[in-house]
Every structure is written in structure tokens, then in C-alpha cells.
Amino acid sequence: MNALPSSTSPGRVDLHNVRHLWDVFLISDPDLGRLRKGLRAALGAGLAVLVLSWLARLLGEPPTVTLVGTMVAMMGSQLATDTEPRAQRVTTALLVFPAVLAAVLGTLAAQIPLLGAVAFAVTIFITTFVRRFGPRGLALGMIGFFSFFNALFFRAKLAQVPALAGAMVVAVGIAYAVRFVLIPDRPERNLRRLLRAFRKTLDVVLWELAEVSGQPRLTPALVRRLSLQADRLSDAALAVEDLLPSDQIPLRQRLFEVELAANRVLGAVRQIIETGALSPEVRGEVHSALVAARIAIRHRAPAASRMMHTHLERLRAATPEPTRDEPGSSDARRFRNSLSDLVDASFLLTDELLPEALGPRMTESPNPVAQELAREGLHPSTRQALQVTVASVLAMAAGYAVSAERWYWAVITAFVIFTRTRSSGDTVQRAWARVLGTVLGVVAGLFLARLVTGHDGLEIASIFVCVFLGFYLIQVSYAWMVFWFTTLLSVLYGLLGRLSPGLLYLRIEETLIGAGIGVTIALFLMPERTTAHVQKVARQVLDAAGDYLEEAVVNRTRETDQARLLDSARVLDARLRELRTAARPLLAGKLGRFSPRAVRTVHAVSELVLSVRHLEMGRGLLGLNGTSRELLREAGLQLAHNTRALADSIGAEEVPPVEPASALLDKAQRSLVGEETLRRGPASPPILLHWLTRVDEALALLAQSLRAPTRLYFPWRP
Template identity: 65%
Template sequence: MRDLKRLLHPAHLWDLFVTSDPALGRLRQGARAVLGAGLAALIISQLARWLGEPPTVTMVGTMMGMMGSQLATEPDPRSQRRTTLLMALPATASLVLGTLTSRIPLLGAAAFAVTIFLATYARRFGPRGLALGMIGFFAFFNALFFHAQVAQLPALAGAALLALGIAYGVRFVLIPDRPSRELHRFLRTFRKTVAIVLWELRDVPERPRMTRSLQRRLHREQDRLNDSALAVEELLTRCQPALRLRIFDLELAVSRVIGAVQQVVESGALAPEARREIRQALAAARTFVRNGDPAARRLMQEHLEHVRSSVSDMPEDAPGRADARRLSNSISDLVEAAAQLPHEVPRLVPGQAAAAPAGARPPERPAKTGLHPATRQAIQVTVASVLAMVVGHALSADRWYWAVITTFVIFTRTRTLGDTLQRAWARVLGTVLGVVAGLLLAGLVSGHRTLELAGVFVCVFFGFYLIQISYAWMVFWFTTLICILYSLLGLFSPGLLYLRIEETVIGAGLGVLIAIILLPEGTTVHIHATARQVLAAVCDYLEEAVVNRSKDSDPDRLINTARTLDARLRDLRTAARPLNGRLVRFAPRTARTVHAVSELVLFVRHLALGKGVLQVNGETRELIREAGARLASNARALERALEKKEAPTLEPASPLLEKARKSLAGEETVRRGPASPPILLHWLARVDDTLHLIARTAGTFRGRPLPQRT
């Protein structure tokens, strides 16, 4: 009952809603699709009626207007404009090719296969290649789907060009991106994300033990926080280092609170009364972070004082006292960091250089076959599509292209076999549920033209609004749209919708089969490649934050290495997503590696940009730097070991860390705070232990035992 109340609290639900679409990007995406399709349908239908052209021209133009408003995804607005303008070339070429060749079945199939290969191969040229390839594929598909005639070619080409012009106006004039407003919204959303995390933590201290589900929940909240911080980071400019540092400090403070709460549950040393006070302190801290209420901050301090009072009779080295001190300090640090975060940010000056995206990837490495990933995938998609043409045509001579489009899209934005399996399942599931919903909805609106038109645009909006959340949801809404569209055109029949399910299953099944047997790229191979990138980023961060740390260190450079590390971890989580759930049993060692590498990043980030290096005497500083260099070398050795699949040899940093601990003098030994020398040494020791844990996992690849630590 308490969990239900926690989840259904109105303020919490509102925060979840706001943070689900931080800068209203998904809302704009859905609105652009509706407006692009609606304006194209309205304008082109009037022109088609005036020129005496059939509804096919309007349908093709509507689809081009809808797709043209979505496909340009480059980070630079100027590049987005160029890409949208360039869409006219592949769109008109594919329309012409599809219309001319569709009269001759074998020629049409061959032309479609060539189009599919080129559309997929173009992905090697980045977001622009992906966009141009997608619009080319869908233009050819529309020529087949709407049975375009040769005599209609001038009108079809004109409709496509006009629709893309409308899409351009919708995307960049009517509903443009506004980076300065987005930054403000993202910053507000980051605050609400911190509030969500604190709300989710409220009931944790009173739990009797740390279960796996509870650990997964804490990891989920950590990931939620990190993703929100990265989203803000990608909008910040180089001239905002102070704001970047404050966001980073607040993120680390929340991470320390999560760790402190977890420690309270794991040790069980605090009395129930103290745990209830912690719950109230977390609730008050959330209120302050969310609303900036000074009274909430005072209330939080009162509850923390009660927590400290509850352990005042314990010995200084008692676990309960240590837990209470750690949690009290971490919550106080969080509230202080939140108070330093501004509620308003200065508007970006036009032309101001933005920071390089934190998630920017290095150039993709060729697969083991020597082929570029896009080339490999183009071969897979083309072969699978040809098979889908044959099998789909055997099932239905009129609707075989449904199998082909399924085969094409399940390879879109995927890299590995696991990704393809997930996307194929989402396609089938969304289609089945969409057909069920479409049968019900079409039956309700059939014969009511206004309701049918409204239903079409509602489906368009939700399809694009939810695509970033779930591909299955997008398929669901577009399948429902097709059901209503058939009702609108007078072609609706349950048998036709059941055929769509069958063709979808054929396309998905053949796509997965080809992904398995033809030039496969295993999920575990990709995960280990991504894990190597994480280890390389760990090495860079250790060198910047520990080995080379000084008072003259560039804070912007330090933040950049930290955010690169975060982005690589996000890539690793994305790569490992196909192994979630029951599939983990097929690669348990890989799952352990992912978990250990994720823990390593968490510990490295707790080094707090190496501020503790500046707070120690010269002898200790040199020992810490030597230990940092050894840890960085170990991370590099692990990176090479994962690449060569062999047992690495690491040199422990624990002797150096122990010497550094003993060399602390005077105030250095008792100083508290997240950047204090004892805390820095603690996290460096955790990094050392985790590197050796990863090494033991990597050392089992060829059955060679890892040498024991000395």
C-alpha cells in the first residue's frame, strides 16, 4: 500500500510526466508530424482537385510531408535544413523508379532491392545518410502502396516536392527548436529528476534488507539522474564552466546519497526510529530541491539532527554512527549543491559555439569481416528483403511489400543480432496489438468521416510522440492508423488486417534469420567493444583527475573527460540492453563484465574531479599520483585484454594507497567531505578492487587463471 501511495502521489506523477519529455522534444515531434501531414493533405488535395488528379497524389504528398518533418536529426540546425532540402532528390528519384518499374514484377522487385541496398548503405554517412536513405525507401514504398500510375508521375513528383517544402516550413519556421529555451527546460527537468530520485529513496531506509529488486531500483535511479545530467550537458556551451561544475557536483551529491542509503540498509545498524527520521529528511530535501523552500531545508536539518542524536551513545567507530554521519553529510551536501544551482540561465548568444556532444562516438571500427557496419547491414537487409518479397508474394500478390517494410525497419538503428531480435519482437507485438485496437476503433468511427480523419491524425501524433520511448508503441499507433485509413478509403476488412500480421511475422522472421546466418555481429562482441571504450575513458579520467591534477588544471577539460566517461557508460548500457531479462542466461560472463564496468565508472566518478589531490602534503600527493598512474595503466591493460580475449596482468595499487594513507598528516587525516583525502583514497581503493574483479572475469576467456594479487 505504501509503494502504491508513493507511485501515485500527484506531485510525483507530475514530475515523472515533465521529465519524460524534458524540453518538449517529443511534443514538438508529434506536433510536426501532424502539422506536416495535415498541411500537406489540405494544400495538395485542393490542388489535386483543381488539376483533376486522383487521391493517390494527395496520399503520397501527405506521407512525404509527415516523414520530411522528422528525418533530419543532426545536432546542427544548419545541417538539418540542408538535409531536409536534399530529401527532394532521393524522394523524387524513388517515386519515379517505383512507379515506372512496378508495372513489371521482376523489374520492380530488382529496383526495390537496389533501393533498399542504397538506402541502408547510405547510413555509413551518418545522420544525413540515414535520413536520405529512409526518405528514398519510403518514397518507393509509397509508389507501391498507393499503386501509383505512370501518368501521375508529374503530379506525384510535384506533390513530393511541395510536401517537403511544407515539412521544411513546419520544422524550421512554425515549430522550430529553440536551444536557449531548451536549456532552461532541461535545467528545470534536472531539478525535478533529483526530486524524483529523492522521492524514490524515501522508503528505502526502512527496508529490512537490500534485495536484488531494490538494487536494480537504485541503479535505475542512478541511470535516470545520469541521463538527465547528460541531456543538460549536451546543450551547455564552452563559456559556461561554472554551471557545468554545479550540475556535476549536484549529480555526484545525489549519487553519494544513494550510496549512503544503500549502506544504511545493508548494515542494519540504525534503529527503526532513526530510519524514520531519515525518511523524513529525504522528503524535506526533496521539497527543497523541487520548490526551493527554506522551511523545508530547516526541517531537513532537524530530522538529521535527530538521526545524529540517536547514535550519540554509540562508540566513535560503531557502524551505526558511521552510517548516520555518512548519510547526514551526503544529504546536507546535496541540499547545498542544489542551492548553488541557478533557477535561471542566461540565453545563448546566436552563433555561440556549443560543447561537443557528450555522447559523440568515435568512428566505427570495421567488423571482423573487414566490412563497414553499414555495408554489412546493407547486404543483410537486401538479402532478407528479397526473401521477404518471394515469401510475401506467395502469401499475397497484392500486399507482399508489408513483409519487405518489416524486414527493412527491423534493421534500422540496430547494430547487433540482439538489437535486431528486440526490434523484430517489438514490430510483431505492436502490429498484433495495433490490429486489435484498429478493429475496435475502426468499427466505432466507420462511416463518420470527421471522426476517421481525426483518428488518423491522433494516431500520427502518438506514433511520433512515443517513438523515443518504445518502438512497439510507434508500431501500435501506425497499425491502428492503417486500420482507420482503410476504413476511410472503403477498403477495411478484418481479413486484410490479419494478412498484415502474417506478412509482418514473415518479414520479421526472415530478418532475424538472415541476421543470424549472414555476416552476424554478436551482441557480446559489441558489448565488449563498448566496454573497452569505457575502460579507455576511465584511463583518461584517472590521468586528468589524479595523475595530472593541479591547481592550474582546466576545469572544462576535467568536466569533458567526466562526461565522456558518462557517455561511454550510456553506450554500454544501450549495447547491453538485449541481454536484459531472461536473455542474460545466454551470456552470464558478459553480464558480469557489464555490471563490474558500470560499478567501476560509479567509483571513478566519486573521485570528485580529483579535488582531494590538492588537499594533501607533497609526499602523499606523489604517492596518490603514482597510484593513479598505476590504476590508469591497469585500465589500459584491461582494455587490451578484452580486445585480445586473454588474461590480463595487473599491478595492484593497494600498497601505494596504503602508504599514502599512512603519510597523511594532521588535519588531513580527519578532514571530512566528498573531496577530502581519506574519501579520495577510499574510492581509489574501490577502483583498484573493481579493476581486479574485471580482470578475473576477463581472465576466464581462455581458461587461464589470473595471477593472484600480492
């Protein structure tokens, strides 16, 4: 029998590694959104330079007008992030008003230093305050701030006010043309790209699982590696889901089934490593089955699927069905079933399920975190506007004390580290990224500027490459964007004949001032503590889990609306993603040791959601006898009640006792009759009971985590 190529086949290692790395690169930008972002920024800046410089020469205006307009054209092509395409067009068109007003006010106010400082502070407050109006408010506020800032940065003169206003109109027109005519979004193409990227994500996940399946033990690094694969799957599935109308039931159903099956494979491989019950020879069959499954899914190859089943049969023969639940045999059985389910489900996820045309989504779930925050006390945008204004005024004073000409570098740092943040931890992370990107960008900028100085073509090309890379990588890391724009600034100063190491070192100093003041204000002036923010989002996740339990178990019938069930599942996914985003400062850095209860809560809630999602929308209920069905519905109601009770207790002093549903689940298990006990598959009654039991256990673990005393956590302590 011919063996399929594997990642360890002689003579093929380099080729397979290259393909794998290429797949990882492709799924990092599945719909080419980052590529379009980078191209729009570079093209917008390039067209603005050509058009505005020609107009400036024609009208006898200095380069200042061109530079200010170029910045607006570059940013204007990026800022509209509304959900609907029409709303994006309206937002981009509206940018002209705050751009003109802010640029003119910035030029006028700059003529009187004290008045300029006051006007800048007022502008900062207003541009932050309007974020309460959603993506449009954020876009209009950002363009207003940067138009005011650029008028100061490029030292616009009073006589240039009419030309500046005209340049703003032209720049916004260029941004509109680039965004919606030259490099538009095409949802129908994006959907096909995203579906292909989802399949490639499955390929990457199976590659990683094959690589780690022989590991001798489950280390923290390996747990993080497996968690990364689960996040990749979730993000890829949600990206497809975001473009699909709710009435596209077949595709949404298949997508959900494939994602759940892949998660079960992840769990099975993790269990194999954790127990260590399988011998190295049997682990070899696990590895070979994963390689064959990867090829089967990648190429839709029946031969590879048959080879996978051959390896699974060998695995079955090496681990016979036990008379009792021995770890090795149960691990192997779980792996065999989950991998077979994954390949079968992926073969059903075909391009024929794609809709011929895309309309607007039938249901839009509002941001649950924004809703929660909006209900309590001061509106988040008002609180942040006060924080940003105070931080900017202090940065203005401190920055001016260091440099009377470059103080605005401190101000812009204090402003931007509060952008798209919701908690103190987010602000600290963003400040660190700003400082790191600036320091490394100065080093790279000095090197690049000296390399290209005197070569006009190379200097100009380097500027546009930096623009492209800055916007291309901003979604990967804010530090990368800062790095490339600091590098750009170095090349620009070289082109203008004003480059000096002292000037760039001053930028580092002013950035440190702005970042330090911003972090201090975020921590001590009306702070939104990261722990409190995580608790708010965790409550939202648990409320969504309770809703899903009721939809999928308590109220599940054959007449249940499938779209409603899928929407409920995806709301749960989206809220879990919000929780992980909110907890990133605790999970990714060293801050977690100061909030161990919050970290435990995040992990416990994540485990609960994983179990809830695997209920397969309650399909196992549909073929049950009446007694079992009623018992399971009663158990589902108890679990939903426990979930909501624990949600209410997060952040409270007392955690109420929760009544476990184990007794009801045991009764339901014993009441199964006939083929109900023998049925297999992810939607079968025994599997439904298994996952409901896991939900019950996860709720008990969550209750225990919430009751545990708060103490500092140090990883070197037992």
C-alpha cells in the same frame, strides 16, 4: 515544531501521489522534444492533406498523389537529426532529391513486376549503405526507401509521375516549414526546461528513496528500481550538458557536483537497506530527512533545509560515532554527509548560471562506438546493407507467396528492424517490438475502426491522433509507434471502404514473415554478435576511464583546464550510456543467461565508472603535502595502466595480472598530516583516497569477472 508534509501524511497521500506522477510524466519529456515530434508529424500530415488534395482536385489527379505526398511530409519533418541547426535545415532541404527520384523510380518499376522487385532490392541496398555518412545519410536513405515503398503501397500509375514529382517538392517544402518555422527548436528555452527537469528529477529520485528507505532487504527488483533512478539522473544531466558550450564552466561544475551528490545519496540509502543495521525508528528519521530534502530542493525552501538538518541531528544522536567502524553508524554517517552535500549543492545550482545566449559547443566528441566499429573489417553500414538486402529479397519472395498484393508488408518489416541497430540482439528486440505492436494494433484498430466508421469527422480526427501518438511515443518504445500506425491503417482502410479482418490478419502474417526472415539473417549472415559488440564498447569505456584517471589524478594541478576535465568526465558518462544501450538485449531479456561473462563485465565496468566519477576531478589533491600528492599520482598512474590493460584483455583468451595500487594508497593515507586527515567534504583528501580505493577494488573485481569461466546462468541455481 511543525512537521513538514510527507508522502505518508494523512489527507495528503492522493495529492502528493498525483504531483509525483505528474513530475515523472514531465521528466519523461524534459525539453518537450517528443511533444514537438508528435505535433510536427500531425501538422505536417494535416497541411499536406489540405494543400495536396486541393492541388490534386485542381489538376484532376487521383488521391494517390495526395497520400504519397502526405507520407513524405509527415516523415520529412522528423528525419533530420544532425547536431547543428544549419545542418538540419540543409538535410531537410536535400530530402527532396531522394524523395522525387525514389517515388518516380518506384512508379516506373512497378509497371514490370520483376523489374520492380530488382529495383526495390537495389534501392534497399543504397538507402542502407548511405548510413555510413552519418545522420544525413540515414535521413536521405530513409526518405528514399519510404518514397519508393509508398509509390508501391498506394499503387501509383505511370501517368501520375509528373504529379508525384511535384507532390514530393511540395511535401518537402511543407516539412521544412513545419520543422523550422511553425514548430522550431529553441535551444535557449530548451536549456531552461532541461534545467527545471533536472531539478524535478532530483525531486522524483528523493521521493523514490523516501519510499524505499524502510524496505527490510535489498531485492533484485529494488536494485533495478534504484538503478533506474541513477539512470534518470545521468540522462537528465547529460541532456543539459548537450546544450551547453564547454566554456560555461560554473553551470557545468554545479551540475556535475549535484549529480555526484545525488548518486552518493542513492548509494547511501542502498547501503542502509543492504546492511539492515539501523532500527525502524532510526529509519524513520532517514525517511523524514529525505522528505524534507525533497521539499527544500523542489521549493528552494530554507525552512525545509533546516528541518532536514534537524532530522539528521536526530539520526546522529541515535547512532553515535563508534570507536570502530560499525555498520549502522557508518551507514548513518555516510547518509548524513551525502544528503547535506546534495541540498547545499542544489541551492548553488541557480538560474543565474544560465548563459544569456547559446552558441555551438566548443568541443564535439565523436561517437566512440562508431569509431571503433569503423576501424575493423567491413564497414558496419556495408555489412548491414548486405543483410537488409538479402532479408528483403527473401521477404519479398515469401511475402509474395502468401499474397501477391500485400507482399511489401513483409519487406518493410525486414527493412525497418535493422534500422538504428548495431547487433543481432538489437535486431531481435526490434523485430519482437514490430510483431507485438502489429498484433496489438490490429486488435485496437478493428475496435476503433468499427467505432468511428460512418463518422467522417471522427475518422479523420482518429487518423491524426494516431499519427501524433505514434511519433510522440517512438522514443519511449518502437512497439508503441508500430501499435499506433497499425491502428491508423485500420481507420484509413475503414475510411476508404476497404476494411476487413482478413486484410489485417494478413498484415500480421506478413509482419511475422518479415520479422522471422530478418532475425534469421541477422543471426547467421555476417552477424555482429551482441556479446562482441558489448566487448567493443566496454573497451571504449575503460579507455575513457583511464584517460579520466590521468586527467583527474596523475596530471591534476591548480592550472588544469576545468573545461577539459568536465569534457573528459562527460565522455566517460556518454560511453557508459553506450555500453548500457549495447547491453540492453542481454540485461533486459533472457539472452543474458547465454552470455554470463558479458553481463558480469557490464556490471563490473559500471561499478568502476561509478567510483571513477566520484573522484571529484581530483580536487582533493590540490591541498595535499608533496609526499602524499606524489604517492597519489603514482597510484593514479598504476590504476590508469591497470584500466587500459584490462581493456585490452576484454574478449581475449588470457587476462594479464594487474598490480593493485593498495600499497601506494595505504602509504598515502599514512602520509596525511595535520588538518589533511580531518578535512571533510566530497573534495577532501580522505574522500579522494576512499574513492581511489574503490577504483582499485573495482578493477580487481573486473579482472576476476574476465577470468571467470563462461557457463550458462540460470537464476534458480545457487
